[in-house]
Amino acid sequence: MELSLVETPTPVVELDIVEANLRRMQDYCDRAGIALRPHIKTHKIPALAHRQIELGARGITCQKLGEAEVMADAGIDDILISYPLVGVGKALRLAGLAQRATMRVSLDNRVALETVAEAGRIAGREIGVLVEFDSGNGRTGVTSIDEVLELARAAREMAGVRFDGLMNYPVNARTGEILRDLLPKMESEGLKPGIISGGGTPNAFRTHEMAPITELRVGTYIYNDRMTVAAGHASWDDCAYAVHVTVISRPRPDLAIIDAGSKVFSSDAMPPGTGDGHGYFPAYAGAKLVKMSEEHGMVDVSACGGEAPKVGERLRVIPNHVCPVSNLFDRLIFTKGGAFQTFMPIAARGRSQ
Amino acid sequence: MELSLVETPTPVVELDIVEANLRRMQDYCDRAGIALRPHIKTHKIPALAHRQIELGARGITCQKLGEAEVMADAGIDDILISYPLVGVGKALRLAGLAQRATMRVSLDNRVALETVAEAGRIAGREIGVLVEFDSGNGRTGVTSIDEVLELARAAREMAGVRFDGLMNYPVNARTGEILRDLLPKMESEGLKPGIISGGGTPNAFRTHEMAPITELRVGTYIYNDRMTVAAGHASWDDCAYAVHVTVISRPRPDLAIIDAGSKVFSSDAMPPGTGDGHGYFPAYAGAKLVKMSEEHGMVDVSACGGEAPKVGERLRVIPNHVCPVSNLFDRLIFTKGGAFQTFMPIAARGRSQ
Structure with a gap:
């Protein structure tokens, strides 16, 4: 044709460039010892998510439940929702997802924690929780170390959820400072985060210099733009x-x-x-x-x-x-x-x- | 529920307010002696287009062929495409529409005129053409009276199209000035425009003060916004x-x-x-x-x-x-x-x- x-x-996507972009980021993550968990918000296409996983990604990141439902329908079975979910409608849908995929959710407040816990109890499976902290972006994310500790403790104690670690966006110098202060305190309480998830394409290749991130969420790198x-x-x-x-x-x-x-x-x-x-x-x-x-x-x-x-x-x-x-x-x-x-x-x- | x-x-539309907004604009047009041809770009919903017509609108306006196809599929049979169509793909689709609805297209150049003419010849029906002129918006629209006359003459002579009139967006004081200069010249050549189509919600209720518009294209008035x-x-x-x-x-x-x-x-x-x-x-x-x-x-x-x-x-x-x-x-x-x-x-x- x-x-x-x-x-x-009409949008046109050149697959040879996609492949090179995906390999470049996966290679970086492999060298840096960071797990890659691409954000599908950029492409929203299951075939591309599958290719990211074939090349070595640990799973995917979605911003919204509706995106995760599309991806789970297409057979993706390890999904982080990097977004607070609030309310009974979201709990029901998250429960549905948790019965067919490994689900984790990030959050920064108690109401969102209770939503995830309700989902986990309905699903009969613990759902992993990442506590989001802010490093200056002024978006979601708690703004003090005490709040991180409080939510992590609550997640440890609440039925239906499991404390899995921390989340931050975007990773920057302040992320590193916060973690240097926070991690010893968490360890002293037996709350060592299994996952420290960081995100953002523009500085992705410098992630390892900035903070001890264990999982990288990046989206735009698959296509790039102006x-x-x-x-x-x-x-x-x-x-x-x-x-x-x-x-x-x-x-x-x-x-x-x-x-x-x-x-x-x-x-x-x-x-x-x-x-x-x-x-x-x-x-x-x-x-x-x-x-x-x-x-x-x-x-x-x-x-x-x-x-x-x-x-x-x-x-x-x-x-x-x-x-x-x-x-x-x-x-x-x-x-x-x-x-x-x-x-x-x-x-x-x-x-x- | x-x-x-x-x-x-989720977006929520209150139909009582929609109804009042539609009646208010239709009443204005009726009082001013202007035909209303609402632009469906705002709502994109056939049921609302039908309500606009029930209340007195002459037909609808679409910006894109794809919108017109959806509306024609829903039984709307009088459509203005207020947008230049260029190329053989567009000509084929316009021909398809012209076989089941009264179609008009606005344009400001010879290539677009040839596209519409090709569609008319394929459909075996003349398609109406409105020549768009610019009144300072710096978008589409010819920028001189000579160009209006040239395109109108070309439309009159070309097989497959019929010269139906003029189009302008947005209607302003300059629109009136241009028409005062242009209309006598058109009439002297036997090119009196049957339709003078003007658009724009913000100043809609002052249209009759600004220019001798015969058809009004407005979209946002159905919902309103900030x-x-x-x-x-x-x-x-x-x-x-x-x-x-x-x-x-x-x-x-x-x-x-x-x-x-x-x-x-x-x-x-x-x-x-x-x-x-x-x-x-x-x-x-x-x-x-x-x-x-x-x-x-x-x-x-x-x-x-x-x-x-x-x-x-x-x-x-x-x-x-x-x-x-x-x-x-x-x-x-x-x-x-x-x-x-x-x-x-x-x-x-x-x-x-």
């Missing part, structure tokens, strides 16, 4: 995911309109100081996706001179942040060496519950 | 669409984390000067959704004092911009007078091709 016959906008390139984690050639679009209008000499806007690329901006605009055009490095409405992308082509793309021309765009883009399409295209392989459903797309 | 049993995050409230188009009580979320963590006294981030709310920011943050909490007017990651929403609750929401509490959030949020969920909940009615698939979600 000729790729140029596939209608745009942000991971800007962070120095990858080059353009390491970007496996591009959206193919078509120029639908050239209303002015300096402006090209493409058939993809915020409903394709999301509105995620680059971090301050790392570039403006909403994507990178490998064939037109001077073109800038300066503005979007929902279905229109406004491309400043003034730096392209006479070589600017024409109406009807197809372009490849590497998005700022690939994860939300992955969540906007029901399927994508796999290529290998540039040749069409198959359409692939993004099975866990939109599983935000 | 108890609404509180439905898992979060942007239309900020623009003075609606009040909070006119907002029919809210996302129900749960507080999953309270890591600090000033911070609540909800189970919804940019994969629920999108990252669309408010226009400059109209407010920061990513949503409005009707029950906690002082709460601010200051930051999001993909699945976490960081809510500054410092202004809520002792009344701040607790872990496990469910909250309603009115998003900044409802259209991209609508595009992120596969289904939502209809309520009437606050009581659960049904789950409703968002059938045209993700139809970006």
